[in-house]
Each structure stands twice: as C-alpha cells, then as structure tokens.
Amino acid sequence: MQIICIYLLQMISICATRIPEEKQTRESAMKINRRPISIVLAGLICFAAQMCLAQRPGTQLHVLCSFYPMYVMALNVIGPTPGVKVECLTEPIVGCLHDYQLTPANLKALGAADIFIANGAGMETFINKALQQSTNLKVIEASRGLKLAFKDNPHVWVSVGGAVEETKTIAQGLEAADPAHAAVYEQNAAGYVRRLENLGHEMHVALDGLKNRNIITFHEAFPYFASEFNLNIVGVVEREPGSEPSAGELARTIQTVRNAKVKALFAEPQYPAKSAEVIQRETGVPVSILDPAVTGPREPAKARDSYIRSMEENLKVLVKALKD
C-alpha cells in the first residue's frame, strides 16, 4: 500500500511539473487540456489521500510477545514508535509458560502477528505450533546466542545481566525486521540497558557484603539470579509450579534448611506458598516473596518499569531476609 501511495504521489508531482513546460511550448493546446488534467490531478490526490489513510491499520507492524518478561523488554525497545503495536500473547498474570497450551485465541493472534518475540531456551514449547500459524511470522528468540550456564533452564531474564543480553538480542532482531525504525530501537535499547546496568550495580553494592548467602527458592526460576549475586540455592521447594513436593521431598528440604542454616525461604507472588509455609512451621525460618518478574500490569506506561520495580523489591526483601 505504501508503495502504491508513493507511486501516486510521484505521478502527481511529475504531472504538476510538466504543466509549465507544456505551457511554454503548446500554450493553446493547454488551454483546452488544462481542465481535464486538473480533474485527473484532483482525482489522483483524493485517491492517494484515501490510500494513505486507509493503509494506517493495514501497515501497522504487529509485534506479539510470548509472555510478560518479553513484553516488558519489547515495550522498552519499541517505545512509542508510531505504527508499531506491541501485545502479549498470554495474559500478564499467566507467569512462566512451562507446559502452556495455546488457546484458539492465541492461535488467531499468532496468525495476525508480523513478529513473535519469545524467550526460547525451551520456555515456549509450543513454538513450532506457533510457527505453523503464519509463514510470514518472524520469530525473535531473546536467549539466542547466549551460553546457558544452567542446562535446560530458560529463566535467563531473572538475572539482570541476562535481561540486558535479551534486550540487546530483541533490539537487534527488531532492527533487522523493521529497518525503518532501526535507529529508534537501537537508541531505546541503549537507554534501557543503561537503566538495567545501573540496577545491577545497585544490587551488587547492597548484596555483595552479606555473609549468609544460603537461600531456598520456590521453583527453578532463580539459578541465573543467584549466580549473578553469589547466592547459594541450597534447595528448591517445588521444582515446577503446581507440582506439590512429596512428604519425603519436604522432609529432605526441612533437613537442608537446618543443616545449611538457611535464613530465608523464598516463595513467588505467582504461586501459592503452601509448601513453603509447611517448612516455615517446621523450621521457624520465615517465608519471603521473591519475584521472577513474570507478571505485572498490562498498560504499557506501567509495564515498562515493571521489571526494574520487581528487582528493586527483590533487593529490599533479600537484604531484609539475609542481613545479620
């Protein structure tokens, strides 16, 4: 549509520049022909204007993100770029996509999208099905190219350094897919990466001096985070959300808490903390909330800072729970 529009406008401009030349050479003929040319020009201008107006929704670049952390990164990279729509495939309350099943509405949304931003590394097990929805769908995998320190663990974004790398990969993918806005994406990504790096620095300053670094987490979301800030995850209460630990597993975790002198159990805001509460009752170690930043508000203005806010809150919780 845009090409047709430009072509029509070029035609109009060529016609308009021809009139004076013809006026010089064939003035009498022009007197006769000017009116039809004017009518044609007016018609073309109206047509071109209609085409330009009509193309707005059609040419909008539709960027779909698999789940909340990808949505937040995409919003920061894309910013308020006109003509680019950013949406989240799954509801912002869904959390991690372990074993997520696509709904008919999801399939429809994938079919209508131009770009699909996924975390990759096994988080979106439905990715092949997603690709079948549209042959034109361009997929950006945020974790692509990263050396995963924890095999088969996709929770890269939970470390601030991982979020930095994924933001850069998303920006590169968008720059390649939408070169017209490449400079904007690059600039926005650089600004967000600076904010993330400042956050990481602030967290290191607050956490590096802690003596007791043993923690127990809720599901397998935190190894990258713990590695970044030198925390030791000595136990995981539920390996996958919703998979209740057996009595034997709970007993072993309780023993680990006692042996490793764990000072804090970390549940997550997205999942019930029932098992963690059992351990708290048995050991007297309090349960705190550590957020893997997988849920938050949908409104772009609020969602943009959601990751940074979650990490700042995590920092407060960790310092409070682990300080001597």
Ligand SMILES: [Zn+2]
């Ligand atoms: Zn997870």
